[in-house]
Amino acid sequence: xxxxxxxxxxxxxxxxxxxxxxxxxxxxxxxxxxxxxxxxxxxxxxxxxxxxxxxxxxxxxxxxxxxxxxxxxxxxxxxxxxxxxxxxxxxxxxxxxx
Numbered sequence: 277x278x279x280x281x282x283x284x285x286x287x288x289x290x291x292x293x294x295x296x297x298x299x300x301x302x303x304x305x306x307x308x309x310x311x312x313x314x315x316x317x318x319x320x321x322x323x324x325x326x327x328x329x330x331x332x333x334x335x336x337x338x339x340x341x342x343x344x345x346x347x348x349x350x351x352x353x354x355x356x357x358x359x360x361x362x363x364x365x366x367x368x369x370x371x372x373x374x
Contacts, residue, residue, distance in 0.1 A: 279303040284343050286314035288323070288351040295319055307332070307349050308339035316351060328352060 281300040288295040297314040305313075307330050317323055329352045331337050336352075343349070 282343065282345040282347075284310050284346070285348045286310055286316055286351070287348060288316055288320060289353070290320070301343065305343050306339060307337060307341045307343065310343055310349050311339075311351060314349075323351060325351075327354060 280303055282303050282305070283298060283300055284305075286295075286297045286299065295316055297316065299310065299314055301310050301313060308325065311317065311325065311330065317325075325339060329336050330339060331350050331352065332341070332343075332347050334350065
């Protein structure tokens with residue numbers, strides 16, 4: 277007996293637009309397979325899955341993570357600045373009260 281399909285969503289946000297695709301994939305499919313099937317890599321050619329992190333509902337996951345019904349796969353953009361360094365710069369710019 278063949279396994280049923282599951283419905284998942286693949287999303288990627290850009291500063292000026294978003295890519296969002298709902299699709300049916302075979303049960304047991306991985307994040308990598310869903311991203312490939314979604315057409316995201318063709319729609320936005322600059323995405324490199326060896327660099328861009330992926331996750332499900334905001335939690336980073338490897339590409340070989342098996343998907344479940346109604347999972348939302350998110351492909352993240354690379355950080356523009358290190359958050360720790362940005363915090364240090366903001367803190368050093370504040371003058372001490374005295």
